[in-house]
Amino acid sequence: xxxxxxxxxxxxxxxxxxxxxxxxxxxxxxxxxxxxxxxxxxxxxxxxxxxxxxxxxxxxxxxxxxxxxxxxxxxxxxxxxxxxxxxxxxxxxxxxxxxxxxxxxxxxxxxxxxxxxxxxx
Amino acid sequence: xxxxxxxxxxxxxxxxxxxxxxxxxxxxxxxxxxxxxxxxxxxxxxxxxxxxxxxxxxxxxxxxxxxxxxxxxxxxxxxxxxxxxxxxxxxxxxxxxxxxxxxxxxxxxxxxxxxxxxxxxxxxxxxxxxxxxxxxxxxxxxxxxxxxxxxxxxxxxxxxxxxxxxxxxxxxxxxxxxxxxxxxxxxxxxxxxxxxxxxxxxxxxxxxxxxxxxxxxxxxxxxxxxxxxxxxxxxxxxxxxxxxxxxxxxxxxxxxxxxxxxxxxxxxxxxxxxxxxxxxx
Numbered sequence: 001x002x003x004x005x006x007x008x009x010x011x012x013x014x015x016x017x018x019x020x021x022x023x024x025x026x027x028x029x030x031x032x033x034x035x036x037x038x039x040x041x042x043x044x045x046x047x048x049x050x051x052x053x054x055x056x057x058x059x060x061x062x063x064x065x066x067x068x069x070x071x072x073x074x075x076x077x078x079x080x081x082x083x084x085x086x087x088x089x090x091x092x093x094x095x096x097x098x099x100x101x102x103x104x105x106x107x108x109x110x111x112x113x114x115x116x117x118x119x120x121x
Numbered sequence: 122x123x124x125x126x127x128x129x130x131x132x133x134x135x136x137x138x139x140x141x142x143x144x145x146x147x148x149x150x151x152x153x154x155x156x157x158x159x160x161x162x163x164x165x166x167x168x169x170x171x172x173x174x175x176x177x178x179x180x181x182x183x184x185x186x187x188x189x190x191x192x193x194x195x196x197x198x199x200x201x202x203x204x205x206x207x208x209x210x211x212x213x214x215x216x217x218x219x220x221x222x223x224x225x226x227x228x229x230x231x232x233x234x235x236x237x238x239x240x241x242x243x244x245x246x247x248x249x250x251x252x253x254x255x256x257x258x259x260x261x262x263x264x265x266x267x268x269x270x271x272x273x274x275x276x277x278x279x280x281x282x283x284x285x286x287x288x289x290x291x292x293x294x295x296x297x298x299x300x301x302x303x304x305x306x307x308x309x310x311x312x313x314x315x316x317x318x319x320x321x322x323x324x325x326x327x328x329x330x331x332x333x334x335x336x337x338x339x340x341x342x343x344x345x346x347x348x349x350x351x352x353x354x355x356x357x358x359x360x361x362x363x364x365x366x367x368x369x370x371x372x373x374x375x376x377x378x379x380x381x382x383x384x385x386x387x388x389x390x391x392x393x394x395x396x397x398x399x400x401x402x
Contacts, residue, residue, distance in 0.1 A: 022281075077293050080349045083377075084289025087351040104278050108285035 033064035145193035150178035158234030162315025164192030170385030337367030
């Protein structure tokens with residue numbers, strides 16, 4: 001069973017005031033790896049235009065972790081050092097790769113996306 | 122009738138190494154003086170909730186200042202600061218805090234600081250213990266390498282990145298309104314200050330070979346760290362405390378890197394017993 005429903009997340013994010021503000025002008029392909037599962041989230045001008053289970057060869061940023069780490073990150077109240085992507089990268093098993101100069105301006109948008117994933121989980 | 126906050130702000134001129142700085146501070150309360158140091162790239166507003174605490178106001182004169190280059194303490198007029206990269210050093214911090222204390226006429230104040238202020242607590246305990254009644258380090262560690270990174274001051278990345286990253290340093294159980302306020306203040310720092318302050322946090326502060334030299338018989342040292350602080354973890358602070366004979370360590374459950382501003386009432390539960398002990402000693 002998938003950890004999250006991509007259609008639900010995309011709809012919630014595209015309707016969320018904070019996400020829309022934080023993601024404004026963002027165009028990028030973000031690959032999410034949950035254990036051996038891969039997802040592609042394509043941002044186009046600040047909206048999620050595509051979010052599906054896929055194994056794309058081209059991406060701008062990749063966020064990956066074992067499924068057990070994702071499960072902890074997406075809990076309503078995560079354990080220490082799973083409360084945030086940077087925390088989980090620094091102290092747990094999350095990895096962030098790719099165009100960081102393109103990604104970091106949208107760090108808040110990504111964190112908000114994770115918050116919406118928590119609510120939907 | 123207008124409802125005023127009890128804190129009052131004003132400016133003082135402080136000279137360090139021949140440079141004059143116009144420094145802003147806010148204070149509230151009377152009694153034992155207590156200097157309050159903010160975190161990297163931030164300012165004294167982080168202490169506003171403590172300053173408003175009427176119980177503490179009865180016994181402590183709380184003074185929260187903005188370091189030079191931060192918030193209302195604008196850069197000095199006597200140097201062409203715009204020609205070189207801003208970097209906060211241990212030497213400057215030690216001189217600045219002791220000079221500020223002297224110029225304010227404080228007699229053996231309590232010192233409390235968080236993050237860079239927590240690191241500074243231990244450096245003050247090492248070099249100027251006799252000048253302080255007690256020293257409290259929040260989120261302190263032996264060292265915290267790796268933070269002096271260009272991503273923190275890059276022309277293509279705005280201050281929103283810092284604010285967002287700092288939001289994630291807090292506990293998910295802290296009230297959202299206070300986490301948002303803490304992050305908001307972070308979004309307002311001058312672009313070079315956060316990275317420049319991390320020069321001290323990640324490079325210039327290092328007790329790897331010297332922690333045992335801190336002598337707590339000269340002044341008490343209290344160390345407290347938030348459970349969710351991933352920059353200076355409870356484990357790291359506890360390791361520091363183990364190496365300093367007499368240091369008292371507490372993990373603050375359900376708090377993160379900014380205990381005083383992310384959840385003031387929860388922080389109060391931890392810091393009041395410490396301050397009462399200091400008062401009674």
